[in-house]
Amino acid sequence: MTTIKLHNTKTRKREDFTPIDDKNVRMYVCGPTVYDRAHLGNARPVIVFDVLNRLLRHVYGDAHVTYVRNFTDVDDKINARAAQSGRSIGEITAETTQWFLDDMAAVGALEPDHMPRATAYIPQMVAMIEDLIAKEHAYPAEGHVLFRVRSYKNYGALSGRSVDDMIAGARVEKAPYKEDPMDFVLWKPSDDATPGWDSPWGRGRPGWHIECSAMADELLWKEPLRQDRLSDKAKSAPHVFDIHGGGLDLQFPHHEDEIAQSCCANGTDEMARYWLHNEMLQVEGKKMSKSLGNFFTVRDLLDQGVPGEVIRFVMLSTHYRKPMDWTEKKRDEAEKTLRKWRAFTAGLEPGEVNSHFRDLLADDLNTPAAIGQLHSLANDPTDDQSMHGQLLASAQLLGLLEADGGNWAVQEDASTNVKQVIEALMSDRWQARQIKDWARADRIRDGLIAAGVEVREAKDSYTYELRPDFDPAKLDVLK
Incomplete structure (x- = not known):
């Protein structure tokens, strides 16, 4: 079997990729916030991880790879776009989600196995937040819920930063409801003009980081567990999956925060074994x-x-x-x-x-x-x-x-004379046969057949007819 080597951001080394369960290789990649068209830079992680998805399936088999890429469809940028345009949030997210899918299909990206929308996983987010509060890794304050960054000793390991250095190197404005300037939002209150869901802390909506933790846990651990798709080896590594990817701009704080809340909620030392980040455009x-x-x-x-x-x-x-x-x-x-x-x-x-x-x-x-x-x-x-x-x-x-x-x-030209094109190709085929260039002669013959041209050859002549599936576009690539 081919050995895949990956540069693991977590260890800062290139490592042999060894899946937790080679019958169920699992990968999560952070997807778009759907409020506008995808710019060219947004396409880079899609293409990069599409190639990795294809390679994993080539090595381990289609049935043994699960690829998840999410849609963030609840976000302040979406709210602002709705207020600016006068359109509903649902209209905007539905339209821009389809735009994204159409544009990524155009650049050859296969659709992942799961493309969860954040708004469909609010109960899972609420449950994870409740668990973090119970374990004293989070606290409610003025309708918000905040994650206690200092309760997770390894915070900053992915990006190579310490909490104290982060505070010293940046002007961090401390909100009055925060215990520590570095604490980040898990839940925040919603007013009548913004989307909201009932929760133990009042009507509100999730913070950005908790979305991916909840969806990855649900789709890459709990779902295969319910379907009995996890090996005993995978079950011995609870709530851990193989690969987490995204753009380098997500390494901090998004991925750092994901790791902290996932590890604290699930009692694990890691969220994913391998972390991959693509550079910018x-x-x-x-x-x-x-x-x-x-x-x-x-x-x-x-x-x-x-x-x-x-x-x-x-x-x-x-x-x-x-x-x-x-x-x-x-x-x-x-x-x-x-x-x-x-x-x-x-x-x-x-x-x-x-x-x-x-x-x-x-x-x-x-x-x-x-x-x-x-x-x-x-x-x-x-x-x-x-x-x-x-x-x-x-x-x-x-x-x-x-x-x-x-x-x-194929350069489309309405004046193209199909008869002349076929005659020129058959002339090329005749010349190739004279010099015993059988590969070229066979390629022309096979190309004509693929284009829907039925050729009947005699010793010094030929006739042809166009089949119902004739495609003139396929002739141009033979010229």
């Missing part, structure tokens, strides 16, 4: 910012005609732990490369995933090196069809060259 060497005029959403690019597959390729051309710089040059190069690869693999069935490619990808998701191996397969001097079959299978493990994502690579 830049545009033409500068931080993406509305004030600099270089801020754009995924939908902006798609509407400008940038294919989702190209966006994905550019993202994966930089290692996930390094800042990713989006440039027009990279976009153009990605488009040219993908057109070339689609032409090479037209009409082919995926072969085996190339072993060297898989080893590179399994080495802490080294997607730039893995893409380099794809270039090697594409440029194989033997023009071996099996190499292009490996190219196709390996690229698809990255979410590239998928069968349903290549229409963009």
